[in-house]
Amino acid sequence: MSVGRTLGTPILTDHSSLTMDFGYFIKDLVDIDLAVPVPNKILVEVDEGNFWQRVELGSTLKFCSHCKIIGHTLVEYRVIKEQVLKAEEPKEKRRNQGAPTPTENYTKNQKK
Template sequence: MNSEQEIANSKILSNSIILKVLGKNIPFSICSIELHKQWNRFGNFHLTSLGLNWILFSFKPNDVMEEFLSGGPWYIGGHIVGLDKWLPSFSPLSLKGLTVPVWIRFPLFPLNCWDEVNIARIALRIGTPMFLDGNSLNWSKKEFARIYVRVNLESKLPSGVWVDGLGGHFFQKVEYKKLSSFCFHCSRIGHLESNCPERVFKKATHNDPTDTVNQETSHSSI
């Protein structure tokens, strides 16, 4: 490859974001209409279809990227949008690096842990804390703590985390809000349990005809 040309191409793409609608194959034309409606306030931008339901979001203002990445969560047709800065290592065949910002809740949260520092420390076990819901610090209602985090799509989302506090070792349950494409089998975002790659692989392995052949061969040799 011509490295100088690669560097020049990468410079053009340095102010771009790659994104993917998770959980459903929505046509690019519909995605384009919806994204222009939601992101019109970010100014002029250009959308490019990359195949496999990936979209390249390119814009000129340098200060827009961080505002865009820290905003959201973004949805199209009720399905959450995963996104990340474009990098030369990007591959449409992988979700590596792709993240989504989501609201999470800690129900029945211990009162002695109810502060910005401790809530954020527990949230770090799930993703990168972005900001805390101000109502969570309101003493008129203490049903759950609520915090906004950015999670990696390659990581499994735990149903809860073990925490050591003044009251001892306890399990804190975690609730994820508005994840229409969350798989309860592998605990990942991007597909439903009925379409889980792990389940499909296990089923295919269990029904592998070579297993039957091997068993028949084994029986005949006894």
């Protein structure tokens, strides 16, 4: 359970993990605060020495790091998308204002 405590609040450890039926890995059910970044590895301290263990998350819900709501990600956040589109709109207008029309750069002979 101490490995799970590193990531959040441990709820349950898989029976196979407790009896080490399938090798040296642990499958824990942990309540994790998704508002805090989840590490991709943790340091495991044992009597024989310390080692880094990779963390693999099972199925997780979509979580928006901007509004802290479950159900969508930052990429899917509508308000942010609208703000980005509005911010880019004036840039496009400014770019097109100074651009000459296709016929402005031609001489009279080239227009024919």
